[in-house]
Amino acid sequence: MNYKAIIFDLDGTLVNSIQDIADAMNTVLKKRHYPTHNYETYKLFVGSGIRSLVINALPNKNPNEAEVDECLSEMMRVYSNHCTIKTHAYNGILELLDILNSKNLKLNIFSNKDETLTKKVANAILPKYFHQVLGLTTEALKKPNPAKALNLINNLGLKPEEVIFVGDSNIDIQTAKNANMLAVGVSWGFRDKQELTNEGADYILDKPIELLDIL
Structure with a gap:
């Protein structure tokens, strides 16, 4: 062909890009005093968009939509400012x-x-x-x-x-x-x-x- x-x-x-993605999401989690995740775990979270990543990273297996929206907005802000540091x-x-x-x-x-x-x-x-x-x-x-x-x-x-x-x-x-x-x-x-x-x-x-x- x-x-x-x-x-x-x-x-x-x-x-x-996994380190920049993980660092940004962990920043969001730390602000809420939630457990963070290592880089290897984030490799399993990525692939289906940032909203899906946020849902996977939150400790509640069924997070409410309001919290997802808030964390997504914050994740986008943090990541946008740091998306090429380690990538x-x-x-x-x-x-x-x-x-x-x-x-x-x-x-x-x-x-x-x-x-x-x-x-x-x-x-x-x-x-x-x-x-x-x-x-x-x-x-x-x-x-x-x-x-x-x-x-x-x-x-x-x-x-x-x-x-x-x-x-x-x-x-x-x-x-x-x-x-x-x-x-x-x-x-x-x-x-x-x-x-x-x-x-x-x-x-x-x-x-x-x-x-x-x-x-």
């Missing part, structure tokens, strides 16, 4: 993106992070690489809903079978399959390789450069 575009997840795929591109990502750009592939990001924050992180850590950067604008359109990804490639005049979707979680593999795109998982992210295998990833990369083998 002659692939013409790639859609990447952001957190856990292109950048390691960095994974080893080999910048080199891969340079090569992909040289091949005239259309590179894009689709994240379940708030769209404003997605663009802020992408612009700070990975500037000038991407045709379009999409994040969460409404809960109804978050991954694994493929609607935004399909609209993106439709605007490019491409078919799903001409696109590779790359991510680190079961949510990303589900999104790729829901969109009928090639589902490629990465083993260096926030979830383990077995999760990607169980979800039916078409390929699993151990190093970024291995994506070139698929092309």
